[in-house]
Amino acid sequence: MCAARKLPAKQKRAIELLLRLKRLYPDATCSLDYETPMQLMVATILSAQCTDMRVNLVTPELFRRFPDAESMAGADLSEIETLVKSTGFYRNKAKNIQAACRMIMTEFGGNVPQVMEELLKLPGVARKTANVVLANAFGINMGVTVDTHVKRLSYRLGLTKHTDPIRIERDLMKLLPQPDWENWSIRVIYHGRAVCMARKPQCDRCDLADLCPSATLAEKPLAIPEPDDLAITPEHPTPAIDPPATNLNLVGK
Numbered sequence: 176m177c178a179a180r181k182l183p184a185k186q187k188r189a190i191e192l193l194l195r196l197k198r199l200y201p202d203a204t205c206s207l208d209y210e211t212p213m214q215l216m217v218a219t220i221l222s223a224q225c226t227d228m229r230v231n232l233v234t235p236e237l238f239r240r241f242p243d244a245e246s247m248a249g250a251d252l253s254e255i256e257t258l259v260k261s262t263g264f265y266r267n268k269a270k271n272i273q274a275a276c277r278m279i280m281t282e283f284g285g286n287v288p289q290v291m292e293e294l295l296k297l298p299g300v301a302r303k304t305a306n307v308v309l310a311n312a313f314g315i316n317m318g319v320t321v322d323t324h325v326k327r328l329s330y331r332l333g334l335t336k337h338t339d340p341i342r343i344e345r346d347l348m349k350l351l352p353q354p355d356w357e358n359w360s361i362r363v364i365y366h367g368r369a370v371c372m373a374r375k376p377q378c379d380r381c382d383l384a385d386l387c388p389s390a391t392l393a394e395k396p397l398a399i400p401e402p403d404d405l406a407i408t409p410e411h412p413t414p415a416i417d418p419p420a421t422n423l424n425l426v427g428k
């Protein structure tokens with residue numbers, strides 16, 4: 176059977192998965208603590224190769240000392256490094272955070288841009304961070320956030336055959352309604368933490384099992400190779416993403 180004839184069934188299943196995830200996690204929200212778009216951008220940069228919980232332990236003091244792009248841009252770099260050290264890769268992260276804030280000051284009038292192409296110019300910001308900031312700070316769904324959980328679960332759920340975040344995002348954008356792109360990511364992240372863990376997925380108590388082609392493979396390794404999961408600078412290359420094939424509005428269902 177050709178791929179084109181398979182697509183509707185796959186899309187139907189993706190939408191059923193989305194609706195079920197919405198019912199399972201009705202109140203799911205972004206797990207990072209922030210008060211402004213700049214703070215969300217910084218927290219998301221810090222979350223690479225680190226848990227959101229750890230980031231949330233670090234950011235209160237970081238944002239107390241440097242609450243906005245102007246203060247972060249003028250900070251002593253070594254002080255930022257010290258404050259973010261426990262999130263790992265702290266030298267790169269601190270350097271990118273400061274460079275991004277300086278660019279926000281010099282090129283964007285002190286405001287985090289609300290346009291994907293402009294966000295991608297900021298040091299340390301690739302599509303994952305840009306998608307998180309656009310969706311959660313500005314309510315703009317321009318792509319699907321692909322972190323380690325979205326990558327793993329989308330693969331196990333049979334919605335992509337790829338392990339590269341850009342290709343996974345492209346596949347998901349074709350399958351899911353645009354207004355739900357961030358809803359998908361946030362809820363998949365919840366499910367990845369609670370049930371479909373990397374090493375020991377709990378298929379026997381998973382509410383998605385009847386829709387998941389990996390549920391019957393419980394005896395076999397389910398983890399996918401993760402060679403390039405979350406590179407720091409840049410997160411991953413950012414080729415053009417095609418516009419979505421569908422725009423079914425399921426928000427709130």
Ligand code: SF4
Pocket residue numbers: 328331332370371372376377378381382383384387388389390397
């Ligand atoms: S059935 Fe298993 S592999 Fe599939 S989503 Fe649930 S826990 Fe993950």
